[in-house]
Amino acid sequence: MRFWIVLLSALWLGGCGFQLRGAQNGETGLVMPVKAKPPLEERIQAKLTQLGIDGSYHGGDYMQIMYVDERRDRSLLGSDGSATEYLLTTTLTYKLVNPSADTPNVPKKLRLERTYRYNQDTLLASDTQEAQIRDEMLGELLNQLLMRYRAAEHRVEPRE
Numbered sequence: 214m215r216f217w218i219v220l221l222s223a224l225w226l227g228g229c230g231f232q233l234r235g236a237q238n239g240e241t242g243l244v245m246p247v248k249a250k251p252p253l254e255e256r257i258q259a260k261l262t263q264l265g266i267d268g269s270y271h272g273g274d275y276m277q278i279m280y281v282d283e284r285r286d287r288s289l290l291g292s293d294g295s296a297t298e299y300l301l302t303t304t305l306t307y308k309l310v311n312p313s314a315d316t317p318n319v320p321k322k323l324r325l326e327r328t329y330r331y332n333q334d335t336l337l338a339s340d341t342q343e344a345q346i347r348d349e350m351l352g353e354l355l356n357q358l359l360m361r362y363r364a365a366e367h368r369v370e371p372r373e
Contacts (some may be wrong), residue, residue, distance in 0.1 A: 253351075254281040257305070260355050266362050276362055279320055280306040283347070288328050301327045301343065303350050307358065309365045323357055325350045 250258075258268045258278055267275035282304045289298035305323045327346050331339045 251281055253283055253303075254278055257281065257351070257355065257358075260351075261358065264355070264359055266359065274309065274311045274362075274366060276358065277308045277310055278305065279308060280304070285343075295333060296331055298328055299331050299343070301329070301346055301350065303347075303354065305354055305358075309362065311365070321361075323354055325353060 261268055261276060261278075267273065268278065282302075284300075284302040284304075286300045286302070287296040287298075288300040289296070291297040303325045306320050307323070308318050308320045310318045327350060329339075329342055329346055
Protein backbone atom coordinates (compact mmCIF):
# COMPACT_ATOMS: atom_id res chain seq x y z
CA MET A 214 0.00 0.00 0.00
CA ARG A 215 2.78 2.39 0.96
CA PHE A 216 4.59 1.62 -2.30
CA TRP A 217 1.53 2.59 -4.33
CA ILE A 218 1.14 5.89 -2.45
CA VAL A 219 4.78 6.82 -3.10
CA LEU A 220 4.51 5.77 -6.74
CA LEU A 221 1.26 7.72 -7.31
CA SER A 222 2.73 10.78 -5.56
CA ALA A 223 5.81 10.69 -7.81
CA LEU A 224 3.64 10.29 -10.92
CA TRP A 225 1.35 13.10 -9.82
CA LEU A 226 4.31 15.45 -9.16
CA GLY A 227 5.89 14.47 -12.47
CA GLY A 228 2.62 15.15 -14.28
CA CYS A 229 2.42 18.72 -13.00
CA GLY A 230 5.94 19.60 -14.20
CA PHE A 231 7.86 18.98 -11.00
CA GLN A 232 11.07 17.06 -11.61
CA LEU A 233 12.98 15.04 -9.09
CA ARG A 234 16.63 15.84 -9.76
CA GLY A 235 18.41 14.92 -6.57
CA ALA A 236 21.08 17.10 -4.95
CA GLN A 237 22.42 20.05 -6.97
CA ASN A 238 25.25 22.45 -6.36
CA GLY A 239 23.22 25.60 -7.13
CA GLU A 240 25.13 26.58 -10.28
CA THR A 241 22.43 25.17 -12.54
CA GLY A 242 19.65 26.89 -10.59
CA LEU A 243 17.75 30.04 -11.41
CA VAL A 244 19.86 32.72 -13.06
CA MET A 245 18.69 36.28 -12.44
CA PRO A 246 19.47 38.70 -15.25
CA VAL A 247 21.49 41.76 -14.30
CA LYS A 248 19.51 44.90 -15.02
CA ALA A 249 21.61 47.48 -16.81
CA LYS A 250 21.45 51.08 -15.70
CA PRO A 251 19.69 53.48 -18.05
CA PRO A 252 22.09 55.56 -20.18
CA LEU A 253 21.05 58.81 -18.47
CA GLU A 254 21.78 57.35 -15.03
CA GLU A 255 25.23 56.19 -16.19
CA ARG A 256 25.89 59.63 -17.67
CA ILE A 257 24.88 61.37 -14.41
CA GLN A 258 27.02 59.00 -12.35
CA ALA A 259 30.03 59.60 -14.61
CA LYS A 260 29.61 63.39 -14.38
CA LEU A 261 29.29 63.20 -10.58
CA THR A 262 32.48 61.14 -10.42
CA GLN A 263 34.24 63.80 -12.53
CA LEU A 264 33.02 66.42 -10.03
CA GLY A 265 34.53 64.42 -7.16
CA ILE A 266 31.32 62.96 -5.74
CA ASP A 267 31.52 59.29 -4.83
CA GLY A 268 28.75 57.09 -6.18
CA SER A 269 29.46 54.12 -3.94
CA TYR A 270 30.73 53.44 -0.45
CA HIS A 271 34.47 53.88 -0.02
CA GLY A 272 34.54 54.68 3.69
CA GLY A 273 32.97 58.17 3.65
CA ASP A 274 29.91 60.03 2.49
CA TYR A 275 28.53 59.22 -0.94
CA MET A 276 25.57 59.93 -3.17
CA GLN A 277 23.44 57.06 -4.42
CA ILE A 278 21.36 57.64 -7.56
CA MET A 279 18.27 55.48 -7.10
CA TYR A 280 15.96 56.34 -9.99
CA VAL A 281 16.10 58.49 -13.12
CA ASP A 282 13.16 59.08 -15.43
CA GLU A 283 12.89 61.21 -18.56
CA ARG A 284 9.54 61.94 -20.15
CA ARG A 285 8.27 63.83 -23.15
CA ASP A 286 4.56 64.63 -23.03
CA ARG A 287 2.34 66.65 -25.31
CA SER A 288 1.62 69.94 -23.64
CA LEU A 289 -0.35 71.79 -26.30
CA LEU A 290 -2.25 70.51 -29.33
CA GLY A 291 -2.80 72.39 -32.57
CA SER A 292 -6.08 72.68 -34.46
CA ASP A 293 -5.23 69.57 -36.51
CA GLY A 294 -4.65 67.48 -33.36
CA SER A 295 -0.88 67.33 -33.63
CA ALA A 296 1.39 68.44 -30.82
CA THR A 297 2.71 71.99 -31.08
CA GLU A 298 4.33 72.12 -27.66
CA TYR A 299 5.98 69.42 -25.60
CA LEU A 300 6.72 69.17 -21.89
CA LEU A 301 10.07 67.59 -21.01
CA THR A 302 10.30 66.20 -17.50
CA THR A 303 13.33 64.71 -15.78
CA THR A 304 12.91 63.20 -12.33
CA LEU A 305 15.86 62.01 -10.28
CA THR A 306 15.68 60.27 -6.92
CA TYR A 307 18.88 60.18 -4.91
CA LYS A 308 20.12 59.56 -1.42
CA LEU A 309 22.99 61.24 0.42
CA VAL A 310 24.50 58.49 2.52
CA ASN A 311 26.55 59.22 5.60
CA PRO A 312 27.45 55.85 7.17
CA SER A 313 28.36 57.43 10.51
CA ALA A 314 25.14 59.47 10.83
CA ASP A 315 22.59 58.69 13.52
CA THR A 316 19.68 59.71 11.31
CA PRO A 317 18.39 57.57 8.44
CA ASN A 318 19.30 58.48 4.88
CA VAL A 319 16.00 59.48 3.32
CA PRO A 320 15.69 59.51 -0.48
CA LYS A 321 15.15 62.95 -2.00
CA LYS A 322 13.71 63.85 -5.37
CA LEU A 323 14.66 66.47 -7.95
CA ARG A 324 12.29 67.26 -10.79
CA LEU A 325 12.85 69.60 -13.72
CA GLU A 326 10.27 70.58 -16.33
CA ARG A 327 10.75 72.50 -19.55
CA THR A 328 8.43 73.19 -22.45
CA TYR A 329 9.37 73.85 -26.05
CA ARG A 330 7.55 74.54 -29.27
CA TYR A 331 7.54 71.76 -31.83
CA ASN A 332 7.32 72.63 -35.50
CA GLN A 333 6.57 69.78 -37.89
CA ASP A 334 8.00 71.80 -40.81
CA THR A 335 11.42 72.16 -39.15
CA LEU A 336 11.71 68.69 -37.69
CA LEU A 337 15.51 68.65 -37.47
CA ALA A 338 15.62 72.02 -35.72
CA SER A 339 12.96 70.90 -33.22
CA ASP A 340 14.90 67.73 -32.43
CA THR A 341 18.09 69.74 -31.99
CA GLN A 342 16.25 72.14 -29.71
CA GLU A 343 14.99 69.21 -27.60
CA ALA A 344 18.53 67.80 -27.29
CA GLN A 345 19.87 71.20 -26.21
CA ILE A 346 17.13 71.58 -23.61
CA ARG A 347 17.83 68.08 -22.26
CA ASP A 348 21.56 68.93 -21.97
CA GLU A 349 20.70 72.13 -20.10
CA MET A 350 18.39 70.17 -17.79
CA LEU A 351 21.17 67.66 -17.11
CA GLY A 352 23.57 70.50 -16.29
CA GLU A 353 21.06 72.02 -13.90
CA LEU A 354 20.43 68.65 -12.22
CA LEU A 355 24.17 68.13 -11.76
CA ASN A 356 24.52 71.63 -10.35
CA GLN A 357 21.71 70.99 -7.85
CA LEU A 358 23.21 67.64 -6.83
CA LEU A 359 26.64 69.20 -6.39
CA MET A 360 25.26 72.02 -4.20
CA ARG A 361 23.27 69.59 -2.06
CA TYR A 362 26.26 67.28 -1.66
CA ARG A 363 28.55 70.16 -0.66
CA ALA A 364 25.94 71.48 1.79
CA ALA A 365 25.58 68.06 3.42
CA GLU A 366 29.35 67.67 3.54
CA HIS A 367 29.78 70.92 5.51
CA ARG A 368 26.76 70.50 7.76
CA VAL A 369 27.61 71.26 11.38
CA GLU A 370 26.35 68.74 13.90
CA PRO A 371 24.28 70.40 16.68
CA ARG A 372 25.86 70.58 20.13
CA GLU A 373 24.17 68.80 22.98
